Amino acid sequence: MNTTEWESLCDGCGKCCLNKLIDDETEELYYTNAACLLLDAKQGHCKSYEQRFSFVPTCTKVTMDNLAMLTWLPDSCSYRRLNEGRGLPSWHPLKTGSKEAMIEAGMSVAGKVTCETKIRDIEDHIVIWPMKDVE
Numbered sequence: 321m322n323t324t325e326w327e328s329l330c331d332g333c334g335k336c337c338l339n340k341l342i343d344d345e346t347e348e349l350y351y352t353n354a355a356c357l358l359l360d361a362k363q364g365h366c367k368s369y370e371q372r373f374s375f376v377p378t379c380t381k382v383t384m385d386n387l388a389m390l391t392w393l394p395d396s397c398s399y400r401r402l403n404e405g406r407g408l409p410s411w412h413p414l415k416t417g418s419k420e421a422m423i424e425a426g427m428s429v430a431g432k433v434t435c436e437t438k439i440r441d442i443e444d445h446i447v448i449w450p451m452k453d454v455e
């Protein structure tokens with residue numbers, strides 16, 4: 321699989337661009353609606369995808385080699401689904417030709433998040449919807 325094919329598997333949900341918290345005692349993972357400063361909160365995609373590592377060095381590139389270790393990826397993540405043998409969902413842009421079905425299925429972060437630079441207490445921004453998968 322070449323880079324273009326690999327990248328096309330990403331559904332563009334933007335969930336991996338949300339800040340996440342891990343409970344010190346239980347090690348439980350919590351998603352927040354506080355998005356990376358590069359995320360376009362209305363459109364739900366990275367504003368500087370090609371240069372993202374220059375602006376956010378801690379951004380994680382999902383690859384075939386590290387995929388199994390990225391346990392924080394949401395259940396709906398297409399890479400995670402494929403790695404678990406679940407296949408792509410019916411709303412995936414590769415199947416539908418656009419992001420509309422993904423948005424209708426509630427899988428996109430578009431319009432649901434706040435830039436991390438605008439929040440005070442991140443614990444007030446814990447949400448459960450990014451962990452949901454509909455298929």
Ligand code: SF4
Pocket residue numbers: 329330331332333334335336337382393394396397398399400
């Ligand atoms: S969570 Fe997975 S499918 Fe969604 S944008 Fe991130 S890498 Fe792509």
